[in-house]
Amino acid sequence: MPDQPPTRGRRGTERKGDVRERAILDTCEVLLADKGYDAMTVGDIAQGAGITRGALYFYFGSKQEVVTALVARTVEHLWERSRATAAADEPRRAIAAAMQRTVELWNAHGPVMRTAIDVSSTVPEIGELWDRTADLFIAAITAVLERAGIRAGGEPDQAAAMARVLCWMIERTFYHASQESRENLQAASATCEHIWLTSAGLHPPGQPA
Amino acid sequence: MPDQPPTRGRRGTERKGDVRERAILDTCEVLLADKGYDAMTVGDIAQGAGITRGALYFYFGSKQEVVTALVARTVEHLWERSRATAAADEPRRAIAAAMQRTVELWNAHGPVMRTAIDVSSTVPEIGELWDRTADLFIAAITAVLERAGIRAGGEPDQAAAMARVLCWMIERTFYHASQESRENLQAASATCEHIWLTSAGLHPPGQPA
DNA sequence: ATAAAAATCGACACCGTGTAGAATTTGTGG
DNA sequence: CCACAAATTCTACACGGTGTCGATTTTTAT
Numbered sequence: 001m002p003d004q005p006p007t008r009g010r011r012g013t014e015r016k017g018d019v020r021e022r023a024i025l026d027t028c029e030v031l032l033a034d035k036g037y038d039a040m041t042v043g044d045i046a047q048g049a050g051i052t053r054g055a056l057y058f059y060f061g062s063k064q065e066v067v068t069a070l071v072a073r074t075v076e077h078l079w080e081r082s083r084a085t086a087a088a089d090e091p092r093r094a095i096a097a098a099m100q101r102t103v104e105l106w107n108a109h110g111p112v113m114r115t116a117i118d119v120s121s122t123v124p125e126i127g128e129l130w131d132r133t134a135d136l137f138i139a140a141i142t143a144v145l146e147r148a149g150i151r152a153g154g155e156p157d158q159a160a161a162m163a164r165v166l167c168w169m170i171e172r173t174f175y176h177a178s179q180e181s182r183e184n185l186q187a188a189s190a191t192c193e194h195i196w197l198t199s200a201g202l203h204p205p206g207q208p209a
Numbered sequence: 210m211p212d213q214p215p216t217r218g219r220r221g222t223e224r225k226g227d228v229r230e231r232a233i234l235d236t237c238e239v240l241l242a243d244k245g246y247d248a249m250t251v252g253d254i255a256q257g258a259g260i261t262r263g264a265l266y267f268y269f270g271s272k273q274e275v276v277t278a279l280v281a282r283t284v285e286h287l288w289e290r291s292r293a294t295a296a297a298d299e300p301r302r303a304i305a306a307a308m309q310r311t312v313e314l315w316n317a318h319g320p321v322m323r324t325a326i327d328v329s330s331t332v333p334e335i336g337e338l339w340d341r342t343a344d345l346f347i348a349a350i351t352a353v354l355e356r357a358g359i360r361a362g363g364e365p366d367q368a369a370a371m372a373r374v375l376c377w378m379i380e381r382t383f384y385h386a387s388q389e390s391r392e393n394l395q396a397a398s399a400t401c402e403h404i405w406l407t408s409a410g411l412h413p414p415g416q417p418a
Numbered sequence: 419a420t421a422a423a424a425a426t427c428g429a430c431a432c433c434g435t436g437t438a439g440a441a442t443t444t445g446t447g448g
Numbered sequence: 449c450c451a452c453a454a455a456t457t458c459t460a461c462a463c464g465g466t467g468t469c470g471a472t473t474t475t476t477a478t
Contacts, residue, residue, distance in 0.1 A: 169378030
C-alpha cells in the first residue's frame with residue numbers, strides 16, 4: 001500500500017522517482033504531439049526521459065498506462081476549473097466562459113486531448129476518463145438549457161438529449177479545429193457557441209439584420 | 210456458393226480471386242464488429258476467409274489496406290445515394306431524408322463506420338476517404354442552410370461554418386449512439402435533426418406548446 | 419495439353435512489448 | 449564511516465504480430 005513514510009517536516013515526499021515520473025509524462029506529451037500514439041514506442045519515451053525501457057517499466061506497467069496517466073493529469077486540470085463556474089453565472093455569460101476555458105485547454109494540450117479521443121475505444125481506462133469528463137460537460141449544458149426553458153419536447157429529458165448532442169458537437173469540432181490553428185479553433189468555438197445559444201432559444205446579443 | 214460457374218457469354222471476368230477478395234472484406238467486417246481493430250490480427254482475417262496469412266498478402270499489402278478497402282466499399286455506397294437527393298427536394302423533406310439514410314447506413318455498418326473514424330488519424334488513406342465523405346455532407350448541409358437564408362452573419366461563409374459544425378455533431382452523435390442500440394440511434398437522430406432545423410431557422414413542424 | 423498467370427503455402431527476419439533477475443544507487447541508522 | 453534495505457536502473461530473454469521470399473500448386477486461356 002502507498003503509505004506515507006515518516007516524512008520529516010514536509011519535504012520528504014519528493015522522491016527521485018517523482019521527478020522521473022513527471023519527466024516521463026512530459027516526454028510522452030511531446031512525443032504524442034510529434035509522432036502520434038502508435039508511432040510512439042516505449043523505447044522512445046524512455047529515451048526522451050533519459051532512462052532505458054526496463055527502467056520505465058518500473059514506473060508504468062505499459063504504454064497505455066503512461067498515456068492514461070497523462071490524460072488523467074490533463075483532464076483533472078479541467079475538472080477543478082469546471083467546479084468553479086458550475087451553474088452559478090447568468091446563462092449567456094456561463095456559456096461564454098465555459099467555451100473560453102475549453103479553448104484554452106485545447107490550445108495548451110491539443111495533442112493529448114486528441115489522443116485521448118482516438119484511443120478511448122481501445123483503452124478502457126481512458127474511455128472511462130473521457131466519458132466522465134463528457135458527463136460533466138453534459139450536465140453543465142443541461143443546466144443552462146433547462147434554465148432557458150427547454151423541457152418543451154415530449155420526453156421529460158429533452159434538455160439532456162440536446163445537451164449530449166451539443167457536447168459531442170463541441171468535442172468533435174474542437175478535435176478537428178485544434179489540428180489546424182488557434183485562429184481556426186477560436187472561430188469554430190464561436191460557431192459552436194452560436195448554435196448552442198440558438199438551440200437554447202437565447203438570441204445572440206449583437207446580431208445584425 | 211451462389212456463383213455462376215458457366216464462363217459463357219459475359220461472365221469470364223469473375224476471377225476466383227474476386228470472390229476471395231470479397232470473402233476477406235466480409236470476414237474483416239465481422240471481425241471488426243467482433244473484436245475491434247487492434248485485437249483483430251491479419252491471421253484472424255486470413256483464417257476467417259479460409260486461407261493463410263501468406264495468401265492474404267497476395268491480395269492486400271497490409272492490414273490497413275484491407276480495412277481501407279472495406280471502408281471504401283462502405284462509404285461508396287453512400288456517395289451514390291447522396292447524389293440522388295442532392296439539393297433537389299424541399300428543405301425540411303431533404304433533411305429528414307438525409308438523416309434517415311444515414312441512420313440506415315449506421316445501422317447496417319456501424320462497426321465499419323466507427324473503425325473508420327477511429328483510425329482516420331493513423332491511416333492517412335482512410336482519413337482522406339472520410340474527409341471526402343464529410344465534405345459531401347457539409348456541402349449538402351450548407352445548401353440547405355443557405356436556402357433557409359443563413360448568410361446573416363458577418364463572414365461570407367457563415368453557412369459553411371455552421372454546416373461543418375453540424376456535420377461533426379451528427380458524426381459524433383451517431384458514433385456513440387450506434388454503439389448502444391437502434392432505438393438510441395433513432396432518438397439521437399431526431400435530436401440532431403431538431404437542432405439542425407432550429408439552426409436553420411426552420412421551426413419544427415408538429416411542435417406542441 | 420500445355421504454358422503462362424493466378425493463387426497459395428511455409429519459413430524466415432524484424433520489431434515492439436512485457437518480464438525476470440542481477441546490479442547499482444540512494445537513504446538511513448548505528 | 450559502514451552496513452543494510454529500499455528504490456532505481458540495467459541487460460537479456462521470450463513472445464507475438466508483421467511483412468517478405470521463393471517454392472509450389474491451382475486456374476485460366478489457347
